Amino acid sequence: MCGLPSNVYLKEVGPRDGLQNEQKWISTEDKVTWINMLSKTGVSEIEYSSFVHPKMIPALKDAREVGKRINREKGVVYSALVPNMKGLEHALEAGIDGASVFMSASETHNLKNINKRIPETYPILTEVIKEAKNAGKIVTGYVSTVFDCPYEGRIAVEDVLSVCDQLIESGVDYLSLGDTIGTAVPTQVEKLLKGLFPYFPKDKLILHFHDTRGMAIANIMTALHMGITRFDSTIGGLGGCPYAPGAAGNVATNDVLYLLNGLGIETGINEKRIQEASIYIQNKLGKTLPSRSVAYLKNA
Amino acid sequence: MCGLPSNVYLKEVGPRDGLQNEQKWISTEDKVTWINMLSKTGVSEIEYSSFVHPKMIPALKDAREVGKRINREKGVVYSALVPNMKGLEHALEAGIDGASVFMSASETHNLKNINKRIPETYPILTEVIKEAKNAGKIVTGYVSTVFDCPYEGRIAVEDVLSVCDQLIESGVDYLSLGDTIGTAVPTQVEKLLKGLFPYFPKDKLILHFHDTRGMAIANIMTALHMGITRFDSTIGGLGGCPYAPGAAGNVATNDVLYLLNGLGIETGINEKRIQEASIYIQNKLGKTLPSRSVAYLKNA
Numbered sequence: 001m002c003g004l005p006s007n008v009y010l011k012e013v014g015p016r017d018g019l020q021n022e023q024k025w026i027s028t029e030d031k032v033t034w035i036n037m038l039s040k041t042g043v044s045e046i047e048y049s050s051f052v053h054p055k056m057i058p059a060l061k062d063a064r065e066v067g068k069r070i071n072r073e074k075g076v077v078y079s080a081l082v083p084n085m086k087g088l089e090h091a092l093e094a095g096i097d098g099a100s101v102f103m104s105a106s107e108t109h110n111l112k113n114i115n116k117r118i119p120e121t122y123p124i125l126t127e128v129i130k131e132a133k134n135a136g137k138i139v140t141g142y143v144s145t146v147f148d149c150p151y152e153g154r155i156a157v158e159d160v161l162s163v164c165d166q167l168i169e170s171g172v173d174y175l176s177l178g179d180t181i182g183t184a185v186p187t188q189v190e191k192l193l194k195g196l197f198p199y200f201p202k203d204k205l206i207l208h209f210h211d212t213r214g215m216a217i218a219n220i221m222t223a224l225h226m227g228i229t230r231f232d233s234t235i236g237g238l239g240g241c242p243y244a245p246g247a248a249g250n251v252a253t254n255d256v257l258y259l260l261n262g263l264g265i266e267t268g269i270n271e272k273r274i275q276e277a278s279i280y281i282q283n284k285l286g287k288t289l290p291s292r293s294v295a296y297l298k299n300a
Numbered sequence: 301m302c303g304l305p306s307n308v309y310l311k312e313v314g315p316r317d318g319l320q321n322e323q324k325w326i327s328t329e330d331k332v333t334w335i336n337m338l339s340k341t342g343v344s345e346i347e348y349s350s351f352v353h354p355k356m357i358p359a360l361k362d363a364r365e366v367g368k369r370i371n372r373e374k375g376v377v378y379s380a381l382v383p384n385m386k387g388l389e390h391a392l393e394a395g396i397d398g399a400s401v402f403m404s405a406s407e408t409h410n411l412k413n414i415n416k417r418i419p420e421t422y423p424i425l426t427e428v429i430k431e432a433k434n435a436g437k438i439v440t441g442y443v444s445t446v447f448d449c450p451y452e453g454r455i456a457v458e459d460v461l462s463v464c465d466q467l468i469e470s471g472v473d474y475l476s477l478g479d480t481i482g483t484a485v486p487t488q489v490e491k492l493l494k495g496l497f498p499y500f501p502k503d504k505l506i507l508h509f510h511d512t513r514g515m516a517i518a519n520i521m522t523a524l525h526m527g528i529t530r531f532d533s534t535i536g537g538l539g540g541c542p543y544a545p546g547a548a549g550n551v552a553t554n555d556v557l558y559l560l561n562g563l564g565i566e567t568g569i570n571e572k573r574i575q576e577a578s579i580y581i582q583n584k585l586g587k588t589l590p591s592r593s594v595a596y597l598k599n600a
Contacts, residue, residue: 004487184562185558185559185562185563186521186563187304187562187563187564188562211592212592212596213555213558213592213593213596214514214517214552214555214558214591214592214593215517215555215558215559215562217514217515217517217518218517218518218520218521218559220518221486221518221521221522222521248592248596252514255513255514255515258485258513258514258515259485259515259518262484262485262487262488262515263485263486263487264487290592291514292511292512292513292514292548292590293513293514296512296513296548
């Protein structure tokens with residue numbers, strides 16, 4: 001445990017991780033309007049879509065058009081999920097500052113999610129990472145189920161370490177460690193980070209929490225105390241994971257922001273604009289978003 | 301920051317703090333059935349009702365009958381809120397192990413909540429505390445708005461200290477420090493506890509969080525690290541505060557339990573029975589309770 005950082009970098013993953021598991025189709029025009037609103041919030045990075053095959057995630061089948069139509073705000077990093085060379089090609093065409101590849105620390109989750117065993121996944125990602133780096137892009141490696149897997153249970157720190165090692169070896173700039181099913185408690189965060197710190201600089205590690213059991217804010221607090229300064233979050237807490245049964249959406253950007261503001265940690269984000277962007281997508285989805293802050297500020 | 305405690309004492313305040321702000325009337329029979337279910341969960345204490353004037357909190361106007369009809373489980377402490385001598389008389393008649401008096405660290409909140417200024421409140425409470433102690437009861441002093449007040453904003457640690465001092469002086473066994481409007485972040489918890497620790501033993505302090513902005517679990521985590529071992533919580537997170545606009549219910553017992561189980565901290569509580577008692581009251585209230593765990597386990 002050390003002091004708290006003075007600044008935090010928030011990556012808004014709502015347009016990707018949020019929307020990919022929502023049932024309701026959001027039109028390309030509404031997505032573009034919404035992402036343009038997000039661009040004005042002051043958030044550091046926006047993962048604006050996923051370039052996986054449209055059949056896999058129909059909700060994001062318009063990734064190319066979204067990428068071409070959104071306004072790029074100066075100072076905001078625009079990234080997208082890319083599963084393979086075809087996805088990267090489309091993403092580069094649509095315009096990205098960052099490419100995110102993904103795999104799982106759990107063999108079974110990896111198999112269910114991307115239909116490949118872990119060792120078979122490396123060569124594919126390595127090619128993508130290399131090509132993205134050649135194109136001058138920032139590359140993030142998402143590692144799913146770093147704490148618990150819905151199929152395998154508790155995941156050993158060594159398994160996470162091994163996947164992280166390979167990804168860094170392949171050239172990723174950042175590792176985003178995912179509590180995919182939202183089951184971790186702060187002592188698990190502490191244990192994992194202690195296991196990774198001897199091998200990776202803290203500023204290369206991003207934490208990505210889902211909030212299934214309401215533990216995400218406490219987990220972020222622990223990570224902040226341990227010197228982590230990058231987090232993924234989703235406006236209003238929308239989303240989930242189609243391949244992790246029962247999992248809820250990411251921790252809400254609104255709640256993370258409330259925490260960070262309260263702690264006096266700078267994010268550059270305007271809370272009012274976050275609320276406006278939350279209400280916009282809440283209305284489009286036609287359902288109440290899980291963030292307590294959205295409901296609170298709406299009724300205040 | 302120190303290690304984590306091995307045991308935690310949870311006081312279930314759902315039948316009092318939870319129900320007092322719910323609009324829907326729960327019949328005496330249903331309350332009794334529900335409290336009997338709570339008694340079988342393994343929770344350390346149940347605050348079963350409030351003996352304030354029925355006009356003030358109509359939802360709990362049957363406190364006397366509830367107290368007389370519930371089964372008393374061995375090892376469970378049954379307590380109730382008592383505002384004055386009349387309330388205490390009724391509570392003693394109905395049967396209590398513990399009496400809880402209450403006031404606010406904020407002058408304005410105290411005035412709005414109990415229609416008295418802080419200095420005028422002490423003599424009334426002192427008489428109740430003395431009488432309850434004479435009757436051999438455990439006495440807890442609730443101190444509301446210890447972090448922030450909806451009318452006065454940030455509350456100074458000195459103001460909390462002063463109220464706590466008077467209550468301890470008057471003979472209370474425990475102080476329950478309330479984040480009445482659920483706005484605190486972990487650094488506020490740390491600051492307040494550091495301010496109180498030189499004057500009061502840690503094991504006399506209870507923390508009572510509302511979860512308006514989703515910070516309660518992180519706040520509890522901080523308090524645990526600082527050696528606090530007693531917390532108030534409410535099944536499913538039901539409730540609120542009629543005199544603190546916008547405030548949400550207490551932190552959900554279900555979520556606290558998930559945290560504590562994950563940390564390996566013993567509570568003696570059976571998670572399945574907590575879920576059953578949550579579903580029971582959720583059905584009676586006819587609305588979804590805010591705890592993420594209730595929804596998660598119901599769908600699992």
